[in-house]
Amino acid sequence: MKVLVTGGAGFIGSHLVDKLINEGYKVAVIDDLSNGNLDFINKKAQFVEADIISQNFFQVFTKLNPKIVFHLAAQSSINKSLKNPSLDIEVNLIATQKLLDLSKSTNVDKFIFASSSAVYKPADLLPLKEDAPKEPISLYGVSKLCSEYLIRNFYKLYNLPCFSLRLANVYGPRQDSGAEGGVVAIFLHNVLSEKISKIHGNGKQTRDFIYVSDVIGAFMKSLEKEVVGEFNIGTAKETSINDLIEILSRIANSKIDRAYTSLPYPEVQRSALAYDKFRQSTGWNPKVNLEEGLSITYDYFKNL
Ligand SMILES: NC(=O)c1ccc[n+]([C@@H]2O[C@H](COP(=O)([O-])OP(=O)(O)OC[C@H]3O[C@@H](n4cnc5c(N)ncnc54)[C@H](O)[C@@H]3O)[C@@H](O)[C@H]2O)c1
Structure with a gap:
């Protein structure tokens, strides 16, 4: 059965492709490499370099003729979004509808989309369940x-x-450690290159950090089980940025120099996702605790 992963050269997508190939699936990857890395793409995958908003995307998709679509390609750079908001809408929204239309016309069996905790209205009553109010601030x-x-x-x-x-x-090996990357990857890059880590606000803001293999486990469950709707994929635990820095300092056995700065755009103060709905539907549970996942990620960045 052919599986298509859009964004399969990116951080999460490339891990998903590896897992699918290990499980015996035939995998095709579509990625425009705007934020992906050729070296991350599994050699056994069929790779097509293409932009999901381009005119010829219809032909590319039809030729690949997948039975399952994992849609992970997305524009997630805040700076690009502030400079060119229409790009977010084209890549993240209009392309989703185009992919759905193509999936219908080519008789795709299942369509799985990578959404985000960013859909929720910021709240203090955590962890958030799927029916919590939605009011994105980005x-x-x-x-x-x-x-x-x-x-x-x-x-x-x-x-x-x-x-x-x-x-x-999500955090783990292969995450982008550039200015627009994930906070774990950025901090690890800084500690290994002895740079100061910038912390937005007072560092008391919390996030629900989930290791990438647990997310891949959730994607695989969603292939096997008959589920529809929206599901949270998190650990239900909050960790503050200050605590994250402390844990990373311990793992790296080095003090992480930090500078507190203000943010030019609004930020969610607290975040954690309840995952009971997905657990009850599929049996999925996150398995990797934060210390363990951060240690593996540290070793990865250290050995680059
Ligand atoms: N990393 C996280 O913490 C996180 C959290 C919530 C949701 N997500 C979602 O998961 C998905 C994967 O995230 P990631 O962290 O691996 O990001 P990533 O940037 O590493 O991967 C996205 C991939 O999509 C590709 N891409 C972007 N625009 C494209 C286009 N127009 N055409 C074709 N390819 C394009 C990029 O080159 C990149 O390889 C995204 O949809 C993201 O919004 C990620």
Whole structure:
């Protein structure tokens, strides 16, 4: 059975491709390499370098003719989004509808979308369940939420099993450690290159950090089980940025120099996702605790 992973050259997508290939699936990757890395793409995958908003995407998709679509390609750079908001809408929203249309016309069996905790209204009563109020504070969150609505609407109209996994803050090997990368990767890069880590605000803001192999486990469960709708994929635990720095300092056996700075855009103060709905539907549980996952990630960045 052929599986397509859009964004399969990126951090999460490339791990998903590796796992699918290990499990015996035939895998195709579509990625424009805007944030992906050729070296991350499994050699056994069929790779097509293509932009999901380009004119010729229709031909590319039809030729690949996948039975399962994992849609992970996304524009998630805040700076790009602030400079060119329409790009977020084109890549993260319009392309989702195009992919759904193509999935229908080529008889795809299942469509799985990487959504985000960014869809929720910031709240203090945590961990958030799927029915918590939605009110994204970023365009990225808006585009993810609207994509979820497109997907839900599509399911109702055509009964194509399609659903959205709302991922918490994913970390692990291969994460981008550049300015727009994940906070864990950025801090690890800084500690290994003896740079100061910038912390936005007072560092008391919390996130739900989930190790990438647990997220891949959730994607694999979503292949095996008959589920539809929206599901949180997190650990239900909050960790503050200050605590994260402390744990990383311990693992790296080095003090992490930090500078507190203000943020030019609003930020969610606290975040954690309850995962009971997905656990009850599929039996999935996160397995890797934070210390363990951070140690593996530290070793990866150290040996680069
Ligand atoms: N990393 C996280 O913490 C996190 C949390 C919540 C949701 N997500 C979602 O999971 C998915 C994967 O995230 P990631 O962290 O691996 O990001 P990533 O940037 O590493 O991967 C995204 C991939 O999509 C590709 N891409 C971007 N625009 C494209 C386009 N127009 N056409 C084709 N390819 C394009 C990029 O080159 C990149 O390889 C994204 O949809 C993201 O929004 C990630």
